[in-house]
Amino acid sequence: MSVVSKFQPTYENLRKSKINKISLFSKLKSKTVGVGFLFAILAAAFSALPNVIPKSFLDAHAVDTSTIPNPLMLVFVIYVVNSLLFSPFRKSQREHEVKKTSRMTLFLLILLGAVEASGTLTYTFGLQETSATNASILVNSETVFAILLGIMIFREKLSKQEVLPFFLIVAGSILIPVGADIQNNEWELSDFMMGDLLIVMSGFFYCLDTFIAKKLDDSIKTRHIVHIMSCTGAIMTLGLMLFFEIPFDISFEELSVMSFVGFLGIGVTMMFFVIALRLIGAVRTVLIYSSTTIFSIVYSILILSEGLTILNIVSTSSVLIGLFVLRNRVGSD
Template sequence: MTHHYGYVGALLAAVLFGVSSTLNKIALRDVHPMVVAGSIYLTAGVVLMLLRFTPIKERLLRRLEFKVKTQGSFSRRDLQILALVVLFGSFLAPIFFMFGLERTTAVNASLLLNTETLFTVLIAIAVFKEKAHRRGVAGILLILIGAVVVSTENLGAVQLAENLIGNILVVLAGFFWAVDNNLSKLLSLKRDLLLVTSLKGLLGGTALLGLAFLLGIPMSVPLGSLPYVLTVGAFSIGFSIVLFLFALREIGAMRTGAIFSTSSLIGAFFAFLVLGESFTALKAFFGVLMLSGVYLLSAE
């Protein structure tokens, strides 16, 4: 087995997460954003925790063990890291993004959310001393440039000087998710990735729904929205995070974070197929650019 399985894991995680934007859009027609966020994280936690008590668990965990030696037990330090991961990635980041989105335009939010990739790379290099050679740096730049164009419907409509508070909140959300990505690398060394992911979903989802309840937000999820919430929770959050953690273990936060941003390309294409949203030749070109960046990273 080679390190390339880490790149496959990162791409599969991006595919699963990429389709969530379209499914979430459908669910958001009738459900409050905070309730959607809390419900999908809680669903991920419940599904993966139940999966741990089936024969599939060992078969799946064996398939996720390749070149890196894993750890079986959890120390007090691991639990502290898990608490920070839940705080930054499953609670603060979704809240800051939601309130930021309320105070800025969708175009600004789509563009600025790409700071997650930039922050992930910078933290991985500055704090965790991950390294990339020229080819790897070129690949990351191609992915980031492509993500900016693909995730932004109309670059001419970007107005960063306006809606400043909302823009700052979105950037902070990107930073918190980047911190989550890098801290999660430490937890990715655990053999039981199902346990790590399920705890992240259960704790984050419970906290988000608890806050929504305290704020008096309607908690109901119509029957028509339920399939979308359950699908996103189980696959786009649950199994996507498991694959993301596997990729972190194999190839590090810098490469995983960069490759995961291809989810914007998958999301745009899936929205085109399902919702009839535009997928222009320009987006297709920069999508190919992103995939070229992934190739450069994997061939480094």
């Protein structure tokens, strides 16, 4: 018996073992990508809830305006619930994390919470005056402000291929919906248009969120960020309520629904978004997350029975095409 024939079965077994490992790795990678896509879609679906559900309470008692809950109260409930629900997860390493967190990091976390709360407040006040469908489209102004700040502060430049998608986002998220409202109100400033402007302002605050979050240390856990952000938002809204003497008047139904919406729409959304980032990368995650607008419009139609106009479709299509082309371009670079 030759040496080659003697070790032939062993060689064949090794070759088959390697093939099986490659096949198993390929299957695991495929499943990982699939799970990543699922988390990104769930993040988009959950993040659309705070864009729509509060509107049902702000309009529910239109006949008796005294029973309409103040937007500050709704936002306060959201942040209190998130701060309570995410707090227990930190107990095991609380002392270690407190010692490890620098003053600058703590400052950034508190600043992140204040800016996030400002965005949620301006959005909720704007939602009280405008339609949920309009608000879902206008909030995409966040991308416009992010690009403008990148150009002005970080001296970044748009390439020729990025100008058209940027203009599509500007037109779809700001020019078309706001311009249509101005024309419908015969060029007079109305409450509806004021609501639109507040939604656009919330996009600016959400844009600042992104820039602040990028400065945070990657070692900080997502639930730690959510907890401090929520505590800051709760303290901020509580201070505003006391300053403006807003009563703590909210029904059990509103409290329970807003608690559920806040937990899913802010806390769980951020957790799922970060998980998707780690599994499928930033470009894929952000592209899928852009479907939040579509989920918001669907919820507006199903829950609030709002109508969908041609301009709404044009605006949404313009924003989504612009985001897809622009982020694909960034991903290829």
